[in-house]
Amino acid sequence: MTGNPCCPPLAEGTISAADAVDLAAVFKALADPVRLRILSALLAADGQICACDFVTTAGKAQPTVSHHLKVLREAGLVEGARRGTWVWYSVVPSRLADVRRALQTELPTTV
Amino acid sequence: MTGNPCCPPLAEGTISAADAVDLAAVFKALADPVRLRILSALLAADGQICACDFVTTAGKAQPTVSHHLKVLREAGLVEGARRGTWVWYSVVPSRLADVRRALQTELPTTV
DNA sequence: TCCTTGTATCGAGAACTGTCAATACATTGG
């Protein structure tokens, strides 16, 4: 295929394979409506929310909510801290900032 | 669960269920390393690239590349135009801008 | 200690996704 008349050599500045995998992993964590609503609720609360509230908010069973919180945790997007019986979750703002920055640097547009 | 001593009522300003589904759909299209590399190559080319080049670039079979291009197309992130035998693809910058804006408005942080 | 309540994990089923061989479609050139 290389050297075909239709195709110029690829331009420089493309995302590396490793970076693509990492960035895709974060997008994968964001690619679910339930998780987006959990993140949004956490941000709107301007602080922390206990995990018990997400069950009614998300309209999902408790194990399902726990699963989504685990995905967000493993993506570094939220943190959980136990206070007695309850676990309070909060977003990691710097991680969200990383996503925004990656969008700017890895997929830049002038528009 | 509502009215539990641990949980204050949810704050306003959370993302709607419909918006969460839409935003998650775009993130889902971005949540794959191959598609990220295709987008990056398109942007780095500062114009258009024919589909045939992605086969060698992505290291995937031709039907696989065609599948990923279809996902990106249906997410509104790229457009394809036939020029004779070849199909030239280009990004839709406004769509990428929408993603950035949605990240700012739906998941805002001060950091 | 037992009981209650909140959270996490396990296990299973359904649905979805990435991948590619085979095949069909589209376009150009002879």
Add this chain to the structure above:
DNA sequence: CCAATGTATTGACAGTTCTCGATACAAGGA
């Protein structure tokens, strides 16, 4: 019309993800 080349679709398989019931773990109160 036929052959060649680029692209899209189909079908199948493996792997992953979402979901929830059942269950285990954690912490506090009687």
